[in-house]
Amino acid sequence: MFTSLLENVVQTRPLVHCITNYVSANDCANLLLALGASPIMADAPSEVEEITSHAKALVLNMGTLSETKLTSMLLAGQKANQLGIPVILDPVGVGASHFRKQAAHQLLSTIHFSVIRGNASEIETLLTDKSISIGIDVASPKTVTPYTIQGILQLATALSHKTRSIIAVSGKTDLVTNGYMTYAVFNGHSDLTRITGTGCMLTSLIGAYCGANPSQLLEATVAAVGTVGISSEFAHQKCELLQGGTGTFRTLLLDAVSLITPIQLQGGLHYEIYT
Numbered sequence: 469m470f471t472s473l474l475e476n477v478v479q480t481r482p483l484v485h486c487i488t489n490y491v492s493a494n495d496c497a498n499l500l501l502a503l504g505a506s507p508i509m510a511d512a513p514s515e516v517e518e519i520t521s522h523a524k525a526l527v528l529n530m531g532t533l534s535e536t537k538l539t540s541m542l543l544a545g546q547k548a549n550q551l552g553i554p555v556i557l558d559p560v561g562v563g564a565s566h567f568r569k570q571a572a573h574q575l576l577s578t579i580h581f582s583v584i585r586g587n588a589s590e591i592e593t594l595l596t597d598k599s600i601s602i603g604i605d606v607a608s609p610k611t612v613t614p615y616t617i618q619g620i621l622q623l624a625t626a627l628s629h630k631t632r633s634i635i636a637v638s639g640k641t642d643l644v645t646n647g648y649m650t651y652a653v654f655n656g657h658s659d660l661t662r663i664t665g666t667g668c669m670l671t672s673l674i675g676a677y678c679g680a681n682p683s684q685l686l687e688a689t690v691a692a693v694g695t696v697g698i699s700s701e702f703a704h705q706k707c708e709l710l711q712g713g714t715g716t717f718r719t720l721l722l723d724a725v726s727l728i729t730p731i732q733l734q735g736g737l738h739y740e741i742y743t
């Protein structure tokens with residue numbers, strides 16, 4: 469099943485419209501190209517509706533949010549909903565400020581998201597409105613009680629029911645749920661946490677997979693999670709051989725996504741299903 473999801477990306481080369489942050493925008497665009505999708509980053513209010521109307525998926529990333537970008541997200545998101553194009557939210561650092569929390573409320577009450585992808589602290593903030601992490605990373609286990617898989621599953625399921633969205637919670641184990649059925653994906657390497665933007669890159673790839681597979685959004689999201697996880701394992705192995713550091717790993721991750729085959733994705737995915 470996962471083979472065809474990647475084949476569909478390569479065959480249809482979906483245009484993915486990203487309204488995103490200036491930190492990881494270039495990495496996201498390159499990773500989308502590496503997978504076989506076609507990225508366009510555009511955030512001017514005057515053009516976003518037109519660009520969304522040509523796209524197969526819309527990714528809204530709150531990483532460097534501004535009032536203008538929020539206006540653009542609302543315009544583009546409503547256009548995508550009218551046209552039935554999947555919209556994916558990455559609530560980067562949502563607990564870091566009142567502005568981000570209010571913006572997330574406005575986005576969630578105006579737009580229906582097919583998928584919301586965040587780390588456990590971001591997902592908890594969306595559900596409870598509490599500032600769990602004040603940065604862009606998951607809260608440190610030194611400051612909060614460490615998350616358990618059961619705890620994360622409860623948060624994700626509740627948010628899924630509240631928003632009618634698929635929720636993808638990234639971490640050592642990634643959980644992807646539609647509120648009733650959950651995939652736990654065990655792939656990945658901790659090197660992913662040592663470079664910035666890997667969460668954003670994952671969210672962009674969810675856009676590509678959902679754009680190419682709009683009738684299989686749950687499995688498309690799992691395929692994106694698996695692609696990043698498996699690619700990071702390949703990249704880590706090569707990086708060790710080269711005695712490389714984090715800069716090398718960043719490049720090798722891009723290489724691995726550009727080289728992963730549908731068979732490697734299917735064969736390398738390590739997951740369980742909970743119902």
Ligand SMILES: Nc1ncnc2c1ncn2[C@@H]1O[C@H](COP(=O)(O)OP(=O)(O)O)[C@@H](O)[C@H]1O
Nearest residue numbers: 587605606638639640656657658660666667696
């Ligand atoms: N401890 C970890 N071990 C292995 N992979 C991880 C770990 N933490 C996060 N990842 C992976 O890193 C990527 C980014 O996830 P995450 O760090 O949670 O997002 P964000 O950067 O938005 O906080 C995901 O593919 C996730 O599976």
Ligand SMILES: Cc1ncsc1CCOP(=O)(O)O
Nearest residue numbers: 489491531664665666667668
């Ligand atoms: C460092 C930083 N600051 C604002 S957005 C951003 C990148 C966040 O990327 P990710 O959530 O994927 O680590």
Ligand SMILES: [Mg+2]
Nearest residue numbers: 560604667668
């Ligand atoms: Mg993030």
